Amino acid sequence: MKIINYISIFFLLLNLSAVNAQNASSFKIHGTYPVRTLTLEPAIGLNIWTMGDLRVSNVVQWNIKKRLSLISYSAYVYNNSMSRNFNYIRTDYDYTLNQKFGVGTSLYGRHSSHTFSLLAGIKYDAIKETLVNPEFEQVTASVHSVSPDFGLMYNLKKGIGKYFFTYRMVIPLYPYPFKSFDITSVDGNLANIAMEFGVGVRL
Amino acid sequence: MKNLMPILLVLAFVSCQKEVFNPQQTSEFSIHSSANGADYTIKVALPQHYDPETNQYATIYVLDGDENFNFVAENSEKISTEYSTTNVLVVSIGYGNDRTVDYTPTSATEGKGQAEKFMQFIQDELIPKMETDYGVDTARESRIILGHSFGGLLAAYAFTNFNTVFGGYLMLSPSLWYDNEILLRYEQENRDINNNHHQLVYLGLGELEKGGRMLAPFEAFYHRLAFNYPGIKLGRHLEPHLDHVGSKNPNILEGLHFYFENR
Numbered sequence A: 001m002k003i004i005n006y007i008s009i010f011f012l013l014l015n016l017s018a019v020n021a022q023n024a025s026s027f028k029i030h031g032t033y034p035v036r037t038l039t040l041e042p043a044i045g046l047n048i049w050t051m052g053d054l055r056v057s058n059v060v061q062w063n064i065k066k067r068l069s070l071i072s073y074s075a076y077v078y079n080n081s082m083s084r085n086f087n088y089i090r091t092d093y094d095y096t097l098n099q100k101f102g103v104g105t106s107l108y109g110r111h112s113s114h115t116f117s118l119l120a121g122i123k124y125d126a127i128k129e130t131l132v133n134p135e136f137e138q139v140t141a142s143v144h145s146v147s148p149d150f151g152l153m154y155n156l157k158k159g160i161g162k163y164f165f166t167y168r169m170v171i172p173l174y175p176y177p178f179k180s181f182d183i184t185s186v187d188g189n190l191a192n193i194a195m196e197f198g199v200g201v202r203l
Numbered sequence B: 001m002k003n004l005m006p007i008l009l010v011l012a013f014v015s016c017q018k019e020v021f022n023p024q025q026t027s028e029f030s031i032h033s034s035a036n037g038a039d040y041t042i043k044v045a046l047p048q049h050y051d052p053e054t055n056q057y058a059t060i061y062v063l064d065g066d067e068n069f070n071f072v073a074e075n076s077e078k079i080s081t082e083y084s085t086t087n088v089l090v091v092s093i094g095y096g097n098d099r100t101v102d103y104t105p106t107s108a109t110e111g112k113g114q115a116e117k118f119m120q121f122i123q124d125e126l127i128p129k130m131e132t133d134y135g136v137d138t139a140r141e142s143r144i145i146l147g148h149s150f151g152g153l154l155a156a157y158a159f160t161n162f163n164t165v166f167g168g169y170l171m172l173s174p175s176l177w178y179d180n181e182i183l184l185r186y187e188q189e190n191r192d193i194n195n196n197h198h199q200l201v202y203l204g205l206g207e208l209e210k211g212g213r214m215l216a217p218f219e220a221f222y223h224r225l226a227f228n229y230p231g232i233k234l235g236r237h238l239e240p241h242l243d244h245v246g247s248k249n250p251n252i253l254e255g256l257h258f259y260f261e262n263r
Helices: A002-025 A183-190 B004-016 B065-082 B115-134 B150-161 B178-194 B215-228 B248-262
Strands: A038-047 A054-065 A068-078 A089-108 A112-131 A139-158 A163-172 A194-202 B026-032 B039-045 B059-062 B089-093 B143-148 B168-172 B199-206 B232-239
Touching: A038 A139, A038 A163, A054 A089, A054 A139, A054 A194, A068 A112, A089 A139, A089 B215, A112 B215, A139 B215, A163 A183, B026 B115, B039 B065, B039 B115, B059 B065, B059 B115, B065 B089, B065 B143, B065 B248, B089 B115, B115 B150, B143 B150, B143 B248, B150 B168, B150 B178, B168 B248, B178 B215, B199 B215, B199 B248, B215 B232, B232 B248
Parallel strands: B059 B089, B059 B143, B143 B168, B168 B199, B199 B232
Antiparallel strands: A038 A054, A038 A194, A054 A068, A068 A089, A089 A112, A112 A139, A139 A163, A163 A194, B026 B039, B039 B089
16 A cells, blocks of 8 residues: 555646646746856755655756756755654665656746756765664674666746746655566665755756 | 546456455464563464374464465465475564554553563464474474564564563564664664574565655674674665655565575
8 A cells, every 4th residue: 555655646746747838838928038058057855755854966968958957956955854863763864866868849838947856877875874772792894886867857037037936746766667677676765855945046 | 537537446356356365375363462462373384294293393473464474475485486495484473563562662652662572472382382282383483473664663673682582583664763773772672692693584675765764774683693693694675766655566576585495
């Protein structure tokens, strides 16, 4: 049942993006929303499934045409911020670095734009824990893992000035279905669904 | 996005289809436990050409059986064929109590601590019934327990505190953090008795199990087994790029391979 719940939420989130797309497509293009060649969009956020994973990220969007963009997405994630000393298990570090590149298409409203993009890149995870229970020997263990990373991103830009509000949602497509077609692996996707907010600048 | 949705839905639907083990090779019964008063549904997957008169079959007891039975039974048959060896009987133990009751050794925030009674049920009621009704091998080495998460914790508890019951242990992402690593204390207390036995232990984890609790106690337990149990066949595997739930099935496969290769 838990898996079915995960799936339902996964597709609910996908659908929310689709609904946004449908709403956006009904906007009339008045030609007033500024389309600049390059935007920088730093943001902060969290992984919504775990809530304890805090993210700092940046998007660089290069609009090569009005409806076609090349996108770079970079993120640092400070994982497990809420529980770094649990039952005598100390988290020495636990973080993730992402670098993805992709293409996107944008829909424009009067005061906002909506960009949908498909991203691919790599993810580096580093975890180190130490057992510090005084009853037992101290044991330290670590994992350093590089994996492929794929994802869908929805990016809202609101505001027509040089600086604008930016919101984005990133939905990973790894490990499911790229590494594993086993539906239980979707747990790894859900854990990394991210919501981010920030202020962007048009260059 | 609109075009992508039907494809994703179809993919999700296809991948949600549960493998169901051949019903003609499956039997089922209920058993009331006098140890803890609960009723358990037991499913048994029989090997092809099952004949207890001519073969002594080993048994794999699967915890969280409602979720794991079909996957273990299907793959046990495939892997035993791959190794050209006799398959086992896969015995699925359904939920009689909540898993936080039956699988936890002590009462703590996350569980009620009735594992001792549950193990008594397995030892004194379920195993004798399997031996009587299905003619399975009665040797300790022919009994294996498989569990994930709290199920892995129970498998570890069976290793430390009921070591005469099972000879093989497939512990997948065991919750060894439970109650300030109480299992490490049990291991220490019972080491001198248990390390004289032959053991087959597979320890599996997802490489990206986060939450600040899985990795360090897993390594501590692994090192203790590696350095203090001369008669042990010990396997350790971190499933790349997967987390707690995602690593379960790949680790079941690794664990079954380890068992059939080393038994």
